[in-house]
Amino acid sequence: MHNNYYHCKNFNRLNLMQVLHKQWLQFSCFLRGEYLVNAVRCTSVIVAPVIVFASIGLLTTGIYMGLGTLLVSLTDLPGPRINRLRFLFLGSLTLGFVAFITAIALPSPWLIALLMISFCFGFSMLAAYGGNLNAIGSLALIMMVFTIGLRPADAFSFAWPIISGGIWYTVCTSVDTYFFPHRSINNALSECMVAMSHFLRKKADFYNGDIPLADAYKDIIPGHLSRTSPE
Structure with missing residues:
Protein backbone atom coordinates (compact mmCIF):
# COMPACT_ATOMS: atom_id res chain seq x y z
CA MET A 1 0.00 0.00 0.00
CA HIS A 2 2.83 2.33 0.94
CA ASN A 3 4.72 1.50 -2.28
CA ASN A 4 1.61 2.01 -4.41
CA TYR A 5 1.17 5.51 -2.93
CA TYR A 6 4.71 6.54 -3.84
CA HIS A 7 4.37 4.94 -7.26
CA CYS A 8 1.20 6.96 -8.02
CA LYS A 9 2.83 10.11 -6.66
CA ASN A 10 5.88 9.69 -8.89
CA PHE A 11 3.65 8.87 -11.86
CA ASN A 12 1.56 12.04 -11.37
CA ARG A 13 4.72 14.10 -10.97
CA LEU A 14 6.10 12.66 -14.20
CA ASN A 15 2.87 13.48 -16.06
CA LEU A 16 2.93 17.02 -14.68
CA MET A 17 6.53 17.49 -15.84
CA GLN A 18 5.64 16.21 -19.30
CA VAL A 19 2.68 18.59 -19.56
CA LEU A 20 4.77 21.54 -18.39
CA HIS A 21 7.55 20.62 -20.82
CA LYS A 22 5.04 20.43 -23.68
CA GLN A 23 3.54 23.81 -22.74
CA TRP A 24 7.00 25.36 -22.55
CA LEU A 25 7.91 24.02 -25.99
CA GLN A 26 4.72 25.51 -27.45
CA PHE A 27 5.39 28.85 -25.76
CA SER A 28 9.01 28.93 -26.95
CA CYS A 29 7.90 28.11 -30.50
CA PHE A 30 5.46 31.01 -30.30
CA LEU A 31 8.21 33.38 -29.12
CA ARG A 32 10.47 32.33 -31.98
CA GLY A 33 7.64 32.20 -34.53
CA GLU A 34 7.09 34.52 -37.44
CA TYR A 35 3.71 35.73 -36.20
CA LEU A 36 5.11 37.39 -33.09
CA VAL A 37 8.06 38.82 -35.02
CA ASN A 38 5.76 40.27 -37.68
CA ALA A 39 3.43 41.70 -35.03
CA VAL A 40 6.31 43.45 -33.26
CA ARG A 41 7.78 44.68 -36.56
CA CYS A 42 4.48 46.05 -37.88
CA THR A 43 3.65 47.70 -34.56
CA SER A 44 7.06 49.36 -34.39
CA VAL A 45 6.88 50.58 -37.99
CA ILE A 46 3.37 51.99 -37.51
CA HIS A 182 14.65 32.93 -45.56
CA ARG A 183 12.71 33.60 -42.36
CA SER A 184 9.29 32.92 -43.91
CA ILE A 185 10.53 29.69 -45.51
CA ASN A 186 12.06 28.50 -42.25
CA ASN A 187 8.84 29.27 -40.40
CA ALA A 188 6.77 27.39 -42.98
CA LEU A 189 9.06 24.36 -42.72
CA SER A 190 8.94 24.41 -38.92
CA GLU A 191 5.13 24.60 -38.96
CA CYS A 192 5.06 21.67 -41.37
CA MET A 193 7.30 19.62 -39.10
CA VAL A 194 5.19 20.42 -36.03
CA ALA A 195 1.97 19.50 -37.86
CA MET A 196 3.54 16.26 -39.09
CA SER A 197 4.68 15.37 -35.56
CA HIS A 198 1.13 15.88 -34.23
CA PHE A 199 -0.23 13.71 -37.03
CA LEU A 200 2.29 10.92 -36.39
CA ARG A 201 1.58 11.07 -32.65
CA LYS A 202 -2.12 10.55 -33.36
CA LYS A 203 -1.32 7.82 -35.84
CA ALA A 204 0.70 5.99 -33.19
CA ASP A 205 -2.59 5.33 -31.35
CA PHE A 206 -3.37 2.71 -34.01
CA TYR A 207 -0.53 0.58 -32.56
CA ASN A 208 -1.71 0.98 -28.97
CA GLY A 209 -3.71 -2.04 -27.90
CA ASP A 210 -5.40 -0.13 -25.10
CA ILE A 211 -7.05 2.35 -27.50
CA PRO A 212 -10.04 1.13 -29.55
CA LEU A 213 -9.60 1.39 -33.31
CA ALA A 214 -12.79 3.45 -33.69
CA ASP A 215 -11.50 6.04 -31.22
CA ALA A 216 -8.18 6.23 -33.04
CA TYR A 217 -9.95 6.91 -36.35
CA LYS A 218 -12.25 9.43 -34.69
CA ASP A 219 -9.22 11.27 -33.31
CA ILE A 220 -7.06 11.31 -36.44
CA ILE A 221 -9.56 12.06 -39.22
CA PRO A 222 -10.48 15.67 -38.15
CA GLY A 223 -6.81 16.60 -37.88
CA HIS A 224 -6.04 15.02 -41.23
CA LEU A 225 -8.91 16.87 -42.93
CA SER A 226 -7.94 20.22 -41.36
CA ARG A 227 -4.43 19.93 -42.83
CA THR A 228 -5.39 18.71 -46.30
CA SER A 229 -8.52 20.72 -47.06
CA PRO A 230 -7.99 23.85 -49.21
CA GLU A 231 -8.28 27.21 -47.43
Missing part, protein backbone atom coordinates in the same frame (compact mmCIF):
# COMPACT_ATOMS: atom_id res chain seq x y z
CA VAL A 47 3.98 53.67 -34.14
CA ALA A 48 7.44 55.11 -34.96
CA PRO A 49 6.22 57.93 -37.31
CA VAL A 50 3.56 58.97 -34.81
CA ILE A 51 6.10 59.27 -32.01
CA VAL A 52 8.68 61.10 -34.15
CA PHE A 53 6.24 63.67 -35.55
CA ALA A 54 4.52 64.11 -32.19
CA SER A 55 7.88 64.93 -30.60
CA ILE A 56 8.36 67.85 -33.02
CA GLY A 57 4.82 69.16 -32.60
CA LEU A 58 3.24 67.61 -35.72
CA LEU A 59 0.97 65.03 -34.12
CA THR A 60 -1.70 65.24 -36.85
CA THR A 61 0.86 64.59 -39.58
CA GLY A 62 2.23 61.66 -37.58
CA ILE A 63 -1.25 60.16 -37.18
CA TYR A 64 -1.90 60.47 -40.92
CA MET A 65 1.44 58.85 -41.69
CA GLY A 66 0.73 56.05 -39.21
CA LEU A 67 -2.65 55.54 -40.88
CA GLY A 68 -0.98 55.20 -44.28
CA THR A 69 1.57 52.77 -42.84
CA LEU A 70 -1.19 50.68 -41.25
CA LEU A 71 -3.30 50.43 -44.39
CA VAL A 72 -0.35 49.63 -46.66
CA SER A 73 0.84 46.95 -44.24
CA LEU A 74 -2.50 45.19 -44.65
CA THR A 75 -1.80 44.83 -48.39
CA ASP A 76 1.49 43.02 -47.71
CA LEU A 77 0.72 39.45 -48.75
CA PRO A 78 3.23 36.56 -48.94
CA GLY A 79 5.11 36.24 -52.20
CA PRO A 80 8.42 36.90 -53.96
CA ARG A 81 10.37 39.88 -52.66
CA ILE A 82 10.19 41.88 -55.90
CA ASN A 83 6.43 41.39 -56.24
CA ARG A 84 5.84 42.36 -52.62
CA LEU A 85 7.80 45.60 -52.97
CA ARG A 86 6.10 46.41 -56.29
CA PHE A 87 2.62 45.97 -54.84
CA LEU A 88 3.52 47.89 -51.67
CA PHE A 89 4.70 50.83 -53.74
CA LEU A 90 1.59 50.61 -55.91
CA GLY A 91 -0.59 50.46 -52.80
CA SER A 92 1.09 53.54 -51.34
CA LEU A 93 0.42 55.58 -54.49
CA THR A 94 -3.15 54.27 -54.77
CA LEU A 95 -4.04 55.12 -51.18
CA GLY A 96 -2.50 58.58 -51.52
CA PHE A 97 -4.38 59.19 -54.76
CA VAL A 98 -7.69 58.12 -53.24
CA ALA A 99 -7.09 60.28 -50.17
CA PHE A 100 -6.21 63.30 -52.29
CA ILE A 101 -9.16 63.00 -54.71
CA THR A 102 -11.65 62.30 -51.92
CA ALA A 103 -10.42 65.26 -49.86
CA ILE A 104 -10.80 67.57 -52.88
CA ALA A 105 -14.35 66.32 -53.51
CA LEU A 106 -15.54 66.70 -49.92
CA PRO A 107 -17.26 70.11 -50.38
CA SER A 108 -19.57 68.64 -53.05
CA PRO A 109 -21.97 65.86 -51.92
CA TRP A 110 -22.80 65.00 -55.55
CA LEU A 111 -19.13 64.60 -56.42
CA ILE A 112 -18.57 62.44 -53.35
CA ALA A 113 -21.50 60.24 -54.38
CA LEU A 114 -20.05 59.90 -57.89
CA LEU A 115 -16.63 59.03 -56.48
CA MET A 116 -18.10 56.42 -54.16
CA ILE A 117 -19.89 54.70 -57.04
CA SER A 118 -16.85 54.85 -59.30
CA PHE A 119 -14.34 53.74 -56.68
CA CYS A 120 -16.55 50.95 -55.34
CA PHE A 121 -17.06 49.51 -58.82
CA GLY A 122 -13.50 50.02 -60.03
CA PHE A 123 -11.68 48.74 -56.95
CA SER A 124 -14.07 45.81 -56.56
CA MET A 125 -13.19 44.71 -60.09
CA LEU A 126 -9.54 44.43 -59.02
CA ALA A 127 -10.46 41.16 -57.29
CA ALA A 128 -10.34 39.52 -60.73
CA TYR A 129 -6.59 40.22 -60.97
CA GLY A 130 -5.37 38.44 -57.86
CA GLY A 131 -5.16 38.75 -54.11
CA ASN A 132 -2.65 41.60 -54.03
CA LEU A 133 -4.73 43.94 -56.18
CA ASN A 134 -7.86 42.83 -54.35
CA ALA A 135 -6.26 43.87 -51.04
CA ILE A 136 -5.17 47.21 -52.52
CA GLY A 137 -8.68 47.86 -53.82
CA SER A 138 -10.31 46.98 -50.50
CA LEU A 139 -7.92 49.18 -48.52
CA ALA A 140 -8.43 52.01 -51.03
CA LEU A 141 -12.16 51.94 -50.25
CA ILE A 142 -11.37 51.99 -46.54
CA MET A 143 -9.07 54.96 -47.19
CA MET A 144 -11.97 56.77 -48.87
CA VAL A 145 -14.18 56.13 -45.82
CA PHE A 146 -11.45 57.41 -43.48
CA THR A 147 -11.06 60.55 -45.58
CA ILE A 148 -14.80 61.27 -45.54
CA GLY A 149 -14.87 60.77 -41.77
CA LEU A 150 -11.76 62.83 -41.00
CA ARG A 151 -12.69 65.63 -43.44
CA PRO A 152 -9.16 67.09 -43.78
CA ALA A 153 -8.97 70.81 -44.48
CA ASP A 154 -6.12 70.52 -46.97
CA ALA A 155 -5.99 67.66 -49.46
CA PHE A 156 -2.25 67.77 -50.06
CA SER A 157 -1.38 67.98 -46.35
CA PHE A 158 -3.48 64.87 -45.85
CA ALA A 159 -2.33 62.87 -48.89
CA TRP A 160 1.44 63.23 -48.62
CA PRO A 161 1.72 61.66 -45.13
CA ILE A 162 -0.39 58.75 -46.40
CA ILE A 163 2.02 58.16 -49.28
CA SER A 164 5.02 58.73 -47.02
CA GLY A 165 3.70 56.17 -44.54
CA GLY A 166 3.31 53.61 -47.29
CA ILE A 167 6.80 54.26 -48.62
CA TRP A 168 8.18 54.11 -45.08
CA TYR A 169 6.65 50.64 -44.63
CA THR A 170 7.97 49.57 -48.06
CA VAL A 171 11.51 50.63 -47.12
CA CYS A 172 11.34 48.81 -43.77
CA THR A 173 10.01 45.67 -45.47
CA SER A 174 12.77 45.84 -48.08
CA VAL A 175 15.45 46.09 -45.37
CA ASP A 176 13.86 43.25 -43.39
CA THR A 177 13.67 40.89 -46.38
CA TYR A 178 17.24 41.78 -47.38
CA PHE A 179 18.74 40.80 -44.02
CA PHE A 180 16.33 37.91 -43.29
CA PRO A 181 15.41 36.49 -46.73
Whole structure:
Protein backbone atom coordinates (compact mmCIF):
# COMPACT_ATOMS: atom_id res chain seq x y z
CA MET A 1 0.00 0.00 0.00
CA HIS A 2 2.83 2.33 0.94
CA ASN A 3 4.72 1.50 -2.28
CA ASN A 4 1.61 2.01 -4.41
CA TYR A 5 1.17 5.51 -2.93
CA TYR A 6 4.71 6.54 -3.84
CA HIS A 7 4.37 4.94 -7.26
CA CYS A 8 1.20 6.96 -8.02
CA LYS A 9 2.83 10.11 -6.66
CA ASN A 10 5.88 9.69 -8.89
CA PHE A 11 3.65 8.87 -11.86
CA ASN A 12 1.56 12.04 -11.37
CA ARG A 13 4.72 14.10 -10.97
CA LEU A 14 6.10 12.66 -14.20
CA ASN A 15 2.87 13.48 -16.06
CA LEU A 16 2.93 17.02 -14.68
CA MET A 17 6.53 17.49 -15.84
CA GLN A 18 5.64 16.21 -19.30
CA VAL A 19 2.68 18.59 -19.56
CA LEU A 20 4.77 21.54 -18.39
CA HIS A 21 7.55 20.62 -20.82
CA LYS A 22 5.04 20.43 -23.68
CA GLN A 23 3.54 23.81 -22.74
CA TRP A 24 7.00 25.36 -22.55
CA LEU A 25 7.91 24.02 -25.99
CA GLN A 26 4.72 25.51 -27.45
CA PHE A 27 5.39 28.85 -25.76
CA SER A 28 9.01 28.93 -26.95
CA CYS A 29 7.90 28.11 -30.50
CA PHE A 30 5.46 31.01 -30.30
CA LEU A 31 8.21 33.38 -29.12
CA ARG A 32 10.47 32.33 -31.98
CA GLY A 33 7.64 32.20 -34.53
CA GLU A 34 7.09 34.52 -37.44
CA TYR A 35 3.71 35.73 -36.20
CA LEU A 36 5.11 37.39 -33.09
CA VAL A 37 8.06 38.82 -35.02
CA ASN A 38 5.76 40.27 -37.68
CA ALA A 39 3.43 41.70 -35.03
CA VAL A 40 6.31 43.45 -33.26
CA ARG A 41 7.78 44.68 -36.56
CA CYS A 42 4.48 46.05 -37.88
CA THR A 43 3.65 47.70 -34.56
CA SER A 44 7.06 49.36 -34.39
CA VAL A 45 6.88 50.58 -37.99
CA ILE A 46 3.37 51.99 -37.51
CA VAL A 47 3.98 53.67 -34.14
CA ALA A 48 7.44 55.11 -34.96
CA PRO A 49 6.22 57.93 -37.31
CA VAL A 50 3.56 58.97 -34.81
CA ILE A 51 6.10 59.27 -32.01
CA VAL A 52 8.68 61.10 -34.15
CA PHE A 53 6.24 63.67 -35.55
CA ALA A 54 4.52 64.11 -32.19
CA SER A 55 7.88 64.93 -30.60
CA ILE A 56 8.36 67.85 -33.02
CA GLY A 57 4.82 69.16 -32.60
CA LEU A 58 3.24 67.61 -35.72
CA LEU A 59 0.97 65.03 -34.12
CA THR A 60 -1.70 65.24 -36.85
CA THR A 61 0.86 64.59 -39.58
CA GLY A 62 2.23 61.66 -37.58
CA ILE A 63 -1.25 60.16 -37.18
CA TYR A 64 -1.90 60.47 -40.92
CA MET A 65 1.44 58.85 -41.69
CA GLY A 66 0.73 56.05 -39.21
CA LEU A 67 -2.65 55.54 -40.88
CA GLY A 68 -0.98 55.20 -44.28
CA THR A 69 1.57 52.77 -42.84
CA LEU A 70 -1.19 50.68 -41.25
CA LEU A 71 -3.30 50.43 -44.39
CA VAL A 72 -0.35 49.63 -46.66
CA SER A 73 0.84 46.95 -44.24
CA LEU A 74 -2.50 45.19 -44.65
CA THR A 75 -1.80 44.83 -48.39
CA ASP A 76 1.49 43.02 -47.71
CA LEU A 77 0.72 39.45 -48.75
CA PRO A 78 3.23 36.56 -48.94
CA GLY A 79 5.11 36.24 -52.20
CA PRO A 80 8.42 36.90 -53.96
CA ARG A 81 10.37 39.88 -52.66
CA ILE A 82 10.19 41.88 -55.90
CA ASN A 83 6.43 41.39 -56.24
CA ARG A 84 5.84 42.36 -52.62
CA LEU A 85 7.80 45.60 -52.97
CA ARG A 86 6.10 46.41 -56.29
CA PHE A 87 2.62 45.97 -54.84
CA LEU A 88 3.52 47.89 -51.67
CA PHE A 89 4.70 50.83 -53.74
CA LEU A 90 1.59 50.61 -55.91
CA GLY A 91 -0.59 50.46 -52.80
CA SER A 92 1.09 53.54 -51.34
CA LEU A 93 0.42 55.58 -54.49
CA THR A 94 -3.15 54.27 -54.77
CA LEU A 95 -4.04 55.12 -51.18
CA GLY A 96 -2.50 58.58 -51.52
CA PHE A 97 -4.38 59.19 -54.76
CA VAL A 98 -7.69 58.12 -53.24
CA ALA A 99 -7.09 60.28 -50.17
CA PHE A 100 -6.21 63.30 -52.29
CA ILE A 101 -9.16 63.00 -54.71
CA THR A 102 -11.65 62.30 -51.92
CA ALA A 103 -10.42 65.26 -49.86
CA ILE A 104 -10.80 67.57 -52.88
CA ALA A 105 -14.35 66.32 -53.51
CA LEU A 106 -15.54 66.70 -49.92
CA PRO A 107 -17.26 70.11 -50.38
CA SER A 108 -19.57 68.64 -53.05
CA PRO A 109 -21.97 65.86 -51.92
CA TRP A 110 -22.80 65.00 -55.55
CA LEU A 111 -19.13 64.60 -56.42
CA ILE A 112 -18.57 62.44 -53.35
CA ALA A 113 -21.50 60.24 -54.38
CA LEU A 114 -20.05 59.90 -57.89
CA LEU A 115 -16.63 59.03 -56.48
CA MET A 116 -18.10 56.42 -54.16
CA ILE A 117 -19.89 54.70 -57.04
CA SER A 118 -16.85 54.85 -59.30
CA PHE A 119 -14.34 53.74 -56.68
CA CYS A 120 -16.55 50.95 -55.34
CA PHE A 121 -17.06 49.51 -58.82
CA GLY A 122 -13.50 50.02 -60.03
CA PHE A 123 -11.68 48.74 -56.95
CA SER A 124 -14.07 45.81 -56.56
CA MET A 125 -13.19 44.71 -60.09
CA LEU A 126 -9.54 44.43 -59.02
CA ALA A 127 -10.46 41.16 -57.29
CA ALA A 128 -10.34 39.52 -60.73
CA TYR A 129 -6.59 40.22 -60.97
CA GLY A 130 -5.37 38.44 -57.86
CA GLY A 131 -5.16 38.75 -54.11
CA ASN A 132 -2.65 41.60 -54.03
CA LEU A 133 -4.73 43.94 -56.18
CA ASN A 134 -7.86 42.83 -54.35
CA ALA A 135 -6.26 43.87 -51.04
CA ILE A 136 -5.17 47.21 -52.52
CA GLY A 137 -8.68 47.86 -53.82
CA SER A 138 -10.31 46.98 -50.50
CA LEU A 139 -7.92 49.18 -48.52
CA ALA A 140 -8.43 52.01 -51.03
CA LEU A 141 -12.16 51.94 -50.25
CA ILE A 142 -11.37 51.99 -46.54
CA MET A 143 -9.07 54.96 -47.19
CA MET A 144 -11.97 56.77 -48.87
CA VAL A 145 -14.18 56.13 -45.82
CA PHE A 146 -11.45 57.41 -43.48
CA THR A 147 -11.06 60.55 -45.58
CA ILE A 148 -14.80 61.27 -45.54
CA GLY A 149 -14.87 60.77 -41.77
CA LEU A 150 -11.76 62.83 -41.00
CA ARG A 151 -12.69 65.63 -43.44
CA PRO A 152 -9.16 67.09 -43.78
CA ALA A 153 -8.97 70.81 -44.48
CA ASP A 154 -6.12 70.52 -46.97
CA ALA A 155 -5.99 67.66 -49.46
CA PHE A 156 -2.25 67.77 -50.06
CA SER A 157 -1.38 67.98 -46.35
CA PHE A 158 -3.48 64.87 -45.85
CA ALA A 159 -2.33 62.87 -48.89
CA TRP A 160 1.44 63.23 -48.62
CA PRO A 161 1.72 61.66 -45.13
CA ILE A 162 -0.39 58.75 -46.40
CA ILE A 163 2.02 58.16 -49.28
CA SER A 164 5.02 58.73 -47.02
CA GLY A 165 3.70 56.17 -44.54
CA GLY A 166 3.31 53.61 -47.29
CA ILE A 167 6.80 54.26 -48.62
CA TRP A 168 8.18 54.11 -45.08
CA TYR A 169 6.65 50.64 -44.63
CA THR A 170 7.97 49.57 -48.06
CA VAL A 171 11.51 50.63 -47.12
CA CYS A 172 11.34 48.81 -43.77
CA THR A 173 10.01 45.67 -45.47
CA SER A 174 12.77 45.84 -48.08
CA VAL A 175 15.45 46.09 -45.37
CA ASP A 176 13.86 43.25 -43.39
CA THR A 177 13.67 40.89 -46.38
CA TYR A 178 17.24 41.78 -47.38
CA PHE A 179 18.74 40.80 -44.02
CA PHE A 180 16.33 37.91 -43.29
CA PRO A 181 15.41 36.49 -46.73
CA HIS A 182 14.65 32.93 -45.56
CA ARG A 183 12.71 33.60 -42.36
CA SER A 184 9.29 32.92 -43.91
CA ILE A 185 10.53 29.69 -45.51
CA ASN A 186 12.06 28.50 -42.25
CA ASN A 187 8.84 29.27 -40.40
CA ALA A 188 6.77 27.39 -42.98
CA LEU A 189 9.06 24.36 -42.72
CA SER A 190 8.94 24.41 -38.92
CA GLU A 191 5.13 24.60 -38.96
CA CYS A 192 5.06 21.67 -41.37
CA MET A 193 7.30 19.62 -39.10
CA VAL A 194 5.19 20.42 -36.03
CA ALA A 195 1.97 19.50 -37.86
CA MET A 196 3.54 16.26 -39.09
CA SER A 197 4.68 15.37 -35.56
CA HIS A 198 1.13 15.88 -34.23
CA PHE A 199 -0.23 13.71 -37.03
CA LEU A 200 2.29 10.92 -36.39
CA ARG A 201 1.58 11.07 -32.65
CA LYS A 202 -2.12 10.55 -33.36
CA LYS A 203 -1.32 7.82 -35.84
CA ALA A 204 0.70 5.99 -33.19
CA ASP A 205 -2.59 5.33 -31.35
CA PHE A 206 -3.37 2.71 -34.01
CA TYR A 207 -0.53 0.58 -32.56
CA ASN A 208 -1.71 0.98 -28.97
CA GLY A 209 -3.71 -2.04 -27.90
CA ASP A 210 -5.40 -0.13 -25.10
CA ILE A 211 -7.05 2.35 -27.50
CA PRO A 212 -10.04 1.13 -29.55
CA LEU A 213 -9.60 1.39 -33.31
CA ALA A 214 -12.79 3.45 -33.69
CA ASP A 215 -11.50 6.04 -31.22
CA ALA A 216 -8.18 6.23 -33.04
CA TYR A 217 -9.95 6.91 -36.35
CA LYS A 218 -12.25 9.43 -34.69
CA ASP A 219 -9.22 11.27 -33.31
CA ILE A 220 -7.06 11.31 -36.44
CA ILE A 221 -9.56 12.06 -39.22
CA PRO A 222 -10.48 15.67 -38.15
CA GLY A 223 -6.81 16.60 -37.88
CA HIS A 224 -6.04 15.02 -41.23
CA LEU A 225 -8.91 16.87 -42.93
CA SER A 226 -7.94 20.22 -41.36
CA ARG A 227 -4.43 19.93 -42.83
CA THR A 228 -5.39 18.71 -46.30
CA SER A 229 -8.52 20.72 -47.06
CA PRO A 230 -7.99 23.85 -49.21
CA GLU A 231 -8.28 27.21 -47.43
